[in-house]
Amino acid sequence: KAGVTQTPRYLIKTRGQQVTLSCSPISGHRSVSWYQQTPGQGLQFLFEYFSETQRNKGNFPGRFSGRQFSNSRSEMNVSTLELGDSALYLCASSLEGRGHEQYFGPGTRLTVT
Amino acid sequence: AQTVTQSQPEMSVQEAETVTLSCTYDTSESNYYLFWYKQPPSRQMILVIRQEAYKQQNATENRFSVNFQKAAKSFSLKISDSQLGDTAMYFCAQETSGSRLTFGEGTQLTVNP
Numbered sequence: 312k313a314g315v316t317q318t319p320r321y322l323i324k325t326r327g328q329q330v331t332l333s334c335s336p337i338s339g340h341r342s343v344s345w346y347q348q349t350p351g352q353g354l355q356f357l358f359e360y361f362s363e364t365q366r367n368k369g370n371f372p373g374r375f376s377g378r379q380f381s382n383s384r385s386e387m388n389v390s391t392l393e394l395g396d397s398a399l400y401l402c403a404s405s406l407e408g409r410g411h412e413q414y415f416g417p418g419t420r421l422t423v424t
Numbered sequence: 425a426q427t428v429t430q431s432q433p434e435m436s437v438q439e440a441e442t443v444t445l446s447c448t449y450d451t452s453e454s455n456y457y458l459f460w461y462k463q464p465p466s467r468q469m470i471l472v473i474r475q476e477a478y479k480q481q482n483a484t485e486n487r488f489s490v491n492f493q494k495a496a497k498s499f500s501l502k503i504s505d506s507q508l509g510d511t512a513m514y515f516c517a518q519e520t521s522g523s524r525l526t527f528g529e530g531t532q533l534t535v536n537p
Contacts, residue, residue, distance in 0.1 A: 346525070356524045359522065417466075
């Protein structure tokens with residue numbers, strides 16, 4: 312089976328712009344989670360989608376949003392970008408979520424200038 | 425709030441030797457899941473091992489094994505016969521609140537030839 316894929320791999324944006332990141336889970340996986348990784352804050356949970364519904368949400372401002380499509384592919388959107396949003400954004404997929412292994416994609420490196 | 429603590433920011437080991445990485449966690453849940461992930465320089469998060477809290481038997485995956493002490497809330501990772509390819513950042517994680525992963529700060533492991 313193909314692994315989790317994320318596009319784009321690298322992105323440079325200007326403060327104030329918005330950005331959309333995409334994640335395609337492993338075939339058959341219905342749960343997709345998003346994480347932000349920074350040197351200062353480490354790995355932090357953004358949100359989880361299961362069967363097109365947001366099932367869990369982390370402590371991030373409303374500028375961070377996401378959605379999931381019927382084929383389980385997921386997108387996350389960040390509006391009004393700030394310098395502090397520069398990070399590696401990781402997507403993880405799992406079969407059902409709770410208790411199941413989460414498999415990570417290679418990440419999208421976002422740089423905000 | 426759930427917390428995961430890795431008290432060793434950096435460790436090194438000689439090739440073919442054994443090394444143990446420490447992790448403690450805090451939770452009020454009775455059933456939960458614990459994981460170790462590795463993140464090599466490529467930044468790809470790779471699942472190393474998974475432990476179900478209600479199982480007393482320690483999980484093992486080839487050269488990787490855990491010492492799970494539920495009462496002490498301790499979950500250490502032992503790597504036997506260390507290989508150069510084991511050089512990576514290792515993260516301990518606990519699954520909480522559904523499928524949300526809470527990660528520790530990470531331990532940078534270097535395997536020396």
